[in-house]
Amino acid sequence: MRVSDFQSSTQVISNLNRLKVREQVLNEQVTSGYRLNRPSDDPTGAGAVVRSNSVLHELSQDRRATTFARGFLGAQDAVLDDATNILTRAREIATQMANGTFSAGERDAAATEVHELLEAIVATGNTSLAGRRLFSAGEDVVPGGEPFVDPNDPGFDPANPYVGSANALEVDVGGGQRVRVTTSGAQVLGSSIAALADLEARLRAGTNPADALPALETAAGDISVERADVGTRVQRVDARTAQIGQNEVLTSEGLNTTRGADLVEIVTELAAVQGQFQIAAAAAERTLQTSLVNLLRI
Amino acid sequence: MALSPTFGLAARALSAQNLVLHTAGHNLVNVDRPGYSRQEVVLTAARPLDLPGALVGAGVNVKHVRQVIDPLIEGQLLSARSDSADAGAARDAINRLEGQFNHLDGDGLQGTIDAFLGAADDLALHPQGIPERQTFLARAEDLALSFRDQARDLGALQREIDDRLNDSVNRANGLLGDIARLNVEIYAQEVDHQSANDLRDLRREALNELATIVGITTFETDSQVTVVGPDGLSLVERNRVTPLVLDKSTAPALAGLDGRNLSRVGFSPAGGGFVPITNVAGGEIGGFVQVRDGDIPAVAASLDQLAGAIRTSVNAILTAGEDLDGNAGGALFGGTSAGNLSVSITDPRQVAAAAAATGPENNENALALVALGALPLDGTDPTVGNADLGGATIIGYVSGMIGSIGVLGESANDRAEAAESLTAELENERAAFSGVSTDEELVTLLGAQRAFQAAATLVNATTATIDAVLAMVQ
Numbered sequence: 001m002r003v004s005d006f007q008s009s010t011q012v013i014s015n016l017n018r019l020k021v022r023e024q025v026l027n028e029q030v031t032s033g034y035r036l037n038r039p040s041d042d043p044t045g046a047g048a049v050v051r052s053n054s055v056l057h058e059l060s061q062d063r064r065a066t067t068f069a070r071g072f073l074g075a076q077d078a079v080l081d082d083a084t085n086i087l088t089r090a091r092e093i094a095t096q097m098a099n100g101t102f103s104a105g106e107r108d109a110a111a112t113e114v115h116e117l118l119e120a121i122v123a124t125g126n127t128s129l130a131g132r133r134l135f136s137a138g139e140d141v142v143p144g145g146e147p148f149v150d151p152n153d154p155g156f157d158p159a160n161p162y163v164g165s166a167n168a169l170e171v172d173v174g175g176g177q178r179v180r181v182t183t184s185g186a187q188v189l190g191s192s193i194a195a196l197a198d199l200e201a202r203l204r205a206g207t208n209p210a211d212a213l214p215a216l217e218t219a220a221g222d223i224s225v226e227r228a229d230v231g232t233r234v235q236r237v238d239a240r241t242a243q244i245g246q247n248e249v250l251t252s253e254g255l256n257t258t259r260g261a262d263l264v265e266i267v268t269e270l271a272a273v274q275g276q277f278q279i280a281a282a283a284a285e286r287t288l289q290t291s292l293v294n295l296l297r298i
Numbered sequence: 299m300a301l302s303p304t305f306g307l308a309a310r311a312l313s314a315q316n317l318v319l320h321t322a323g324h325n326l327v328n329v330d331r332p333g334y335s336r337q338e339v340v341l342t343a344a345r346p347l348d349l350p351g352a353l354v355g356a357g358v359n360v361k362h363v364r365q366v367i368d369p370l371i372e373g374q375l376l377s378a379r380s381d382s383a384d385a386g387a388a389r390d391a392i393n394r395l396e397g398q399f400n401h402l403d404g405d406g407l408q409g410t411i412d413a414f415l416g417a418a419d420d421l422a423l424h425p426q427g428i429p430e431r432q433t434f435l436a437r438a439e440d441l442a443l444s445f446r447d448q449a450r451d452l453g454a455l456q457r458e459i460d461d462r463l464n465d466s467v468n469r470a471n472g473l474l475g476d477i478a479r480l481n482v483e484i485y486a487q488e489v490d491h492q493s494a495n496d497l498r499d500l501r502r503e504a505l506n507e508l509a510t511i512v513g514i515t516t517f518e519t520d521s522q523v524t525v526v527g528p529d530g531l532s533l534v535e536r537n538r539v540t541p542l543v544l545d546k547s548t549a550p551a552l553a554g555l556d557g558r559n560l561s562r563v564g565f566s567p568a569g570g571g572f573v574p575i576t577n578v579a580g581g582e583i584g585g586f587v588q589v590r591d592g593d594i595p596a597v598a599a600s601l602d603q604l605a606g607a608i609r610t611s612v613n614a615i616l617t618a619g620e621d622l623d624g625n626a627g628g629a630l631f632g633g634t635s636a637g638n639l640s641v642s643i644t645d646p647r648q649v650a651a652a653a654a655a656t657g658p659e660n661n662e663n664a665l666a667l668v669a670l671g672a673l674p675l676d677g678t679d680p681t682v683g684n685a686d687l688g689g690a691t692i693i694g695y696v697s698g699m700i701g702s703i704g705v706l707g708e709s710a711n712d713r714a715e716a717a718e719s720l721t722a723e724l725e726n727e728r729a730a731f732s733g734v735s736t737d738e739e740l741v742t743l744l745g746a747q748r749a750f751q752a753a754a755t756l757v758n759a760t761t762a763t764i765d766a767v768l769a770m771v772q
Contacts, residue, residue, distance in 0.1 A: 004733025005733065005735060006734065011726065034402075036402065037402070039400060042704070044701060139657075166657075167656055167660045
């Protein structure tokens, strides 16, 4: 075998260049923090990275949805608590007025208080959060567009006080789950408004207010059922929120495993490649300098 | 025996060793020139002198100066250079393509699709919200723009490659002319059986460079090389050249992604016109054509399929609903491909977030858009317009596209590395066989110098002998 000068020099250049290319790749990985910087670095991994990035975006969107749902349901729970208190006071009045002898003026004062309770529960039904109705499918607040008719309005009908949306607002919280965040106001507060209006009418008419108690009990039951349902949905939302948090951690970890660089390993290899380059360069210098040119005396 | 033949012997020796010295010098000064093939002087015994009573040696003659080359290695190297250039050109072009889709940070197509579906989710949370509707339309516009940009960039890359074919063909035709001219010169010089070594080196270099542009095979007859290109086209035969031609107009035209015709590589036959080469392989032209006509259109087709599926499914959902004013929903996306995907709705109130016959506060349609993100599209669901992504979800399809482009890049890199490695190995073999070793040449130089000195001494000795004879006479 013979070795030509051109062969020696091109081999040196080729080998040093190969080390430089590897050094550049490692340097890119160190500075970017990623071992996967382009799809061809790991085509399967690249596809997984795209999916993981999309999942993280979806989870972020799901978190917004759960935050919204939690806020809406929490506000409903607070409002329903107010409504429960209103009905409790109404039952107290009904019981009190049924058990004693009261003058017309006292009955009238009680009727006025019950009317105020009626106004309060209607106002409760018209409550909004961030400009959106809690009990009318989350529709936007529009002046004059209250879902419950004002009891002082001549058109007020205690049997049909609700004129809001019949729809229900559902929220997609991800993971294939939808959570209903509204209930029709008629279903939740319709019986309460009718019962209060009936009690007021009995007090004003002088009939036995105790006869209004069964309806008040039923109305309280309706609200209680709705509160329990709201509570169940809050639990689902909270569970989903926790799941989102776990999924975010798992997906981020998976993404990091797929794409991230093992910096310790890379820096170690980088140091090895740089050392190898220096040794190769020094060896090349000695090899290329060795020639008969320096030895022969022609 | 007369003394004069000894002078002749010495003179031939001086001449031969001088030529050896010269040839070694020629090798030494070309030591680092790529493609140079070392030369060596082939010496042969001079015809013996037929003297009375004996055949006497007459010294040395120069038979010829030959190039040290291995035709097998040269042939393999020509083919390897062609493959390497083909793979290298394809790799460079595919790296550009890959860069266009290098969206591993959640940006690009995936980012705009996610943002669009996210905006649908926000719309579902507040279907009557004008800001949410405006954002939804803005995200739809971003998505359409992203598709248009990708399609335009694919078209631009294809056009750039097409333009580069001009330069490749011009260089190839220049080299074909050089080879034909060298054929003539080599033939003229070798007609008396002398080897035109350096001209052959020049021709070999031209052939090697030509092989990096277009796939060729060669064979030699009467000192003249015939160059055969793709489709068996004879590119050079003796001094006759058939230049490569680029043509955009002869039917059937090759349409580019940008709507303009692409060049086809071919030649003009004797009777005129244009004959395309059907199997352009090898050299950078082969790599360019493969990416321009194969890889880029395939990616563009995937992009079109994705754009079509999004357009069809989103429009099917929205047209089934009703807008903020209770009117039937309209199509959101217009256009026929990724390159002209557009947003047809400008009034945010016209976005049909609600299911039909419900009310403006209803969000069922927006929720259907949100669900679209997780829906496998297999062409059988009429609620999404029978959109078809082969059973993949939208992001699943994008992920598959990126993965496929990654595979293209990986294969191109591997193929180019393998071809370069083989070429380097053959270059190494060639350099080992045909390259110049200074050590070897210096030893040759030393030997020739000593031989020359010996021949000169022979002259001196013969002269001294004549002087002695003269002295005897005097």
